[in-house]
Amino acid sequence: MSVWKKAAKAHQKSHKERHQPDDRKHLGLLEKKKDYVRRAQDFNEKKETLKLLRKRALNKNPDEFYHHMINSKTDNGMHFEKEAEEEDTPEQVRLMRSQDLRYITIKKTQEQRKIEKLQAQLHLTSVDHNVKNKHIYFTKNNKSSLKEEKFKQLAQSELPDVDLDDLAEAAKKKKHLYNELGKRIRREKELSVVQQKIEMKRHVENKRNVLPPKRLKKGNHNRAPIYVWKYERKR
Known part of the structure; x- marks a missing residue:
């Protein structure tokens, strides 16, 4: 009987x-x-989700530690996810996009x-590497006068025939070279990081990789x- 009903409904x-009017x-x-x-389905799903979350919040131990509390924060009653640290600085991104690996290597x-040239120019000749006893000097003068007195004693003991003004100028020049050396080292380290990132990106994007x-x-x-x-056995 049902077959005839379906056949009748087909026509x-x-x-x-x-x-809409x-x-x-x-x-x-x-x-x-x-x-x-x-x-209605969407409303009921959201209703059940809120009910479950409310139940979990009531049963939760406030003294329990969980790792997500480190990566999130609450501001004025609103919950926010902490922003992840960016992998590259803007300068590194600009260098990687504008220049190629050969430029970075050069x-x-x-x-x-x-750096090698500056290190060859700088030698700590005035530093005494022998271990000495440490004494604390208590004077009524300020710290600047104590430093000047120690500087004069060092100059008279090591370089008695050299003018103090020339020695101060040499110390100032040496300090400037050390500052320049520190900047060069930081620059070389940043270029090394950029070079490693470019090389790693090329290896990852290599089409010959069968498995990611x-x-x-x-x-x-x-x-x-x-x-x-993953290690691939060669045929």
Whole structure:
């Protein structure tokens, strides 16, 4: 019997749901039954989710430690996720986009040569490497006068024939060279990090890799990311 009913319904006219009347077109599309079903399902899912979260909040121990509290914060009653530290600085991104690996390598080599040249010029000849007893001097004068007195004693003991003004000028020049050496070392280290990041990016994007590598450590401002490739046996 049911087969004949289905056969009879196959030739029936399909009735469409009514459209929005002309005087109510400003309210938008008329909601159909299928739209109401979806809206009701979404409402009930959100209701059950809120009920579950409320239950978890009531059963939660406030003294219990969990790792997510380190990566989140609450500001004026609103919960926010802490922003992750950016892997690259703006200068590193600009260098990687505008220049290629060869340019970075050349600049790094130049910085290394300048560092070696500055290190060859600077020698700690006035430093006594022998261990001496430490004495504390108590004077009524200020610290500047004590430093000047020690400087004069050092000059008279090591360089008695040299003028103090020339010695002060040499010390000032040496300090300037040390500052320049520190800047060169920091620049060379930054170029090394950029070079490592470019090389690692090229290895990861290599089309000959059958399997994608696994990242062990995320990169930051001071180091490149670390990847490991699965060993593939050569045929």
